[in-house]
Amino acid sequence: MSIENKNTDDIKEIIELVYISAFLKNEKPLSLLLLAPPENSKTSLILEKTTKFCHYSTDLSFQGVIKMLQEKNKILHIVIPDFLKITSKKTSTKNNLVSLLNAFLDEGIFQINLGNKETIDLKGRAGGVVTATTDYSFYQNRRNWKGLGFLSRFIVVSWRYKPETIQEIFNTINLEKNTARKKSILINYKKTEVKSKPEINAKLNEISDNSLRKLKNLQVLLKCLALKNGRNYTTDADIKRLKELNQFMNTDFKEI
Amino acid sequence: MNEDLLKTPVVKGQLIKWIIDDKLSISEIAGKLWDIHLIDITIEELQEYTKTLLLSNGYEV
Secondary structure, three states: OOOOOOHHHHHHHHHHHHHHHHHHHHOOOEEEEEEEEOOOOOOHHHHHHEEEEEEEOOOOOOHHHHHHHOOOOOHHHHEOOOOHHHHHHHHHHHHHHHHHHHHHHOOOOEEEEEOOOEEEEEEEEEEEEEEOOOOOHHHHHHHHHHHHHHHHHEEEEEEEEEEHHHHHHHHHHOOOOOOOOOOOOOOOOOOOOOOOOOHHHHHHHHHOOOOOHHHHHHHHHHHHHHOOOOOOOOOHHHHHHHHHHHHHHHOOOEEE | OOHHHHOOHHHHHHHHHHHOOOOOOHHHHHHHHHHHHHHOHHHHHHHHHHHHHHHHHOOOO
């Protein structure tokens, strides 16, 4: 379960913006990796909102993802609550899944060559992945994950609860407030082309950590903020807000 | 780094598409393999691998 405070609102907003990226015309949906210790609300934050483009996947298999993409042609975000579901599989299974996700996150999945001249054509299906894992598994596996290729395409967001925050959650549970998970709130927008002027985009350079991929992700997040605020163009207010949100877009595990 | 991914159905499909449909050069394909999958392979190895792949899928080389 999660608590309501300014900092979790910031994390919730980043997740919402990533989901909103599916509504942008001419942009690829963003991908997100949440990092936090166990019982720090990762899953509940991921599941708090959803869109018609999301597919929630707990049992992730190569064949399962292909079948899902064949059957559901609208899906732009694959939501995987536990990133270890991908990486803890045996090598051949993991390789199949990683190559599939690499293609999904990049230029899209086209032909899949199953051997004996048998192919499946997903006609360039592409999208984003929203996932989470613990601080421990991140530190244990980050070198391997970096080597897989697809992690560099993710916006990484990390945090950890302060003891006072954990106490606050304990108190809520002790008060027996209704802590059952609520149904996900459906986000919906019209597919929109959002414009951003070069002089506005340039203001993101200083928070891009000299990473071209991060800069591109920030530019898309900026457009998502504009769309969330009912505009099809970005403003300085969006820059200001994104700079506030950027405090969590790293692996610093800021205490909240 | 990720050479094992070459044997996966997705990468095999991508290679056939890039060669047959998109008519990319072998060096462009090597660049794409690195960008998308972090597969580090020499041009000679890639030429050899794609030749075998195309033949086993009924294409003339």
